[in-house]
Amino acid sequence: MTISVSSVSKYFYSHAALDGVSINIEKGEFFVVLGPSGCGKSTLLRSIAGLETIDGGEIHLAGHHVAGKGTHVPPEKRNVGVVFQSYALWPHMSVSGNVAFPLETARLAKNDIAAQTRNCLERVELLPYADRKPADLSGGQRQRVALARCLAQGAQTVLMDEPLANLDPHLRHAMEEELSDFHRATGATTLFITHDQREAMALADRVALMWDGKVLQVDHPHRLYSKPKNERVASFIGRGSLVDVVVKKADRGLALIAFSGVHVPVRCAENASEGDGQLLIRPEQIVVSPDGDGISGRVARVTYRGGFWEVHVQLNASQPAVLVNTSRRVTEGDKVSLRIEDAWLLPE
Numbered sequence: 001m002t003i004s005v006s007s008v009s010k011y012f013y014s015h016a017a018l019d020g021v022s023i024n025i026e027k028g029e030f031f032v033v034l035g036p037s038g039c040g041k042s043t044l045l046r047s048i049a050g051l052e053t054i055d056g057g058e059i060h061l062a063g064h065h066v067a068g069k070g071t072h073v074p075p076e077k078r079n080v081g082v083v084f085q086s087y088a089l090w091p092h093m094s095v096s097g098n099v100a101f102p103l104e105t106a107r108l109a110k111n112d113i114a115a116q117t118r119n120c121l122e123r124v125e126l127l128p129y130a131d132r133k134p135a136d137l138s139g140g141q142r143q144r145v146a147l148a149r150c151l152a153q154g155a156q157t158v159l160m161d162e163p164l165a166n167l168d169p170h171l172r173h174a175m176e177e178e179l180s181d182f183h184r185a186t187g188a189t190t191l192f193i194t195h196d197q198r199e200a201m202a203l204a205d206r207v208a209l210m211w212d213g214k215v216l217q218v219d220h221p222h223r224l225y226s227k228p229k230n231e232r233v234a235s236f237i238g239r240g241s242l243v244d245v246v247v248k249k250a251d252r253g254l255a256l257i258a259f260s261g262v263h264v265p266v267r268c269a270e271n272a273s274e275g276d277g278q279l280l281i282r283p284e285q286i287v288v289s290p291d292g293d294g295i296s297g298r299v300a301r302v303t304y305r306g307g308f309w310e311v312h313v314q315l316n317a318s319q320p321a322v323l324v325n326t327s328r329r330v331t332e333g334d335k336v337s338l339r340i341e342d343a344w345l346l347p348e
């Protein structure tokens, strides 16, 4: 189902946990809400699930008005499955009991319940564990029980609140792949919440970056990385250097900027204008050479990152050092020349 959140606000006392949030999630989309701790991600998910009442705006699920303007459809009537970080499994029930629970609540025939439970457990490869209690499973297995229960519920929409946060890094990777497979197999509209940008990049069709109760940018992961809207998005997503530049010319997505004594062509928004600007340069977009006619600087710090060196190069006193990835070995104090191969002029 589609999820439409329009200008939603939610206050806790005088604090706006959600401050005019609008997002539109398409049917079957894997949509990730990313942001630092306390920015309102969980509140957004809980508002969509019906676990919070909202103070302003509206929410529609599959075109049905479920929240806002005096309406609050209860969670059990919204037909969305929710998977929390804590899994929320019944500890006294077996794995199959947990998965069968929504089917029993729906008063299906005994045979149907058994067959569907089996089918759901098979899909998450947990059939051999059907009789175990949740306490006797690993974190990843418990997560899969929670997913199987969503399957059993027949929810065409699944909301996941940091479901991988409790897992060790190795298991997280494996579960990411399983979640992708789960999404592909079910085609369920998925809203996934995380503060881990690597996880967001790996899983999302689109990402909404949240900050202090507001959505800063909604975009495809590669666009969020290559074309961030403003300084805040640019600093949160990936690594890179932000430098002050003067825009000499800007025309149809291409700008000529003056920076550290050279002129460089860079990418920019269609409506970019001349004057002062801020340039984002990712570390892999700069080429280092020992000499040359590029921008001259001095190596301030070198860190080996396995396969490449991460180098801070000081260009001049008025700018912060720029970050460069290079496979060329350099040492602190070396004079180097930098060539900017690609960069993005921030629109805001």
Ligand SMILES: Nc1ncnc2c1ncn2[C@@H]1O[C@H](COP(=O)(O)OP(=O)(O)OP(=O)(O)O)[C@@H](O)[C@H]1O
Binding pocket: 012, 013, 015, 017, 035, 036, 037, 038, 039, 040, 041, 042, 043, 044, 195
């Ligand atoms: N029940 C509540 N009562 C009072 N304040 C709350 C309540 N729930 C959330 N908040 C506040 O609202 C803000 C947003 O919280 P929320 O849990 O949505 O953030 P989050 O982005 O999910 O954070 P995290 O990643 O740490 O879980 C925070 O400042 C939080 O302290």
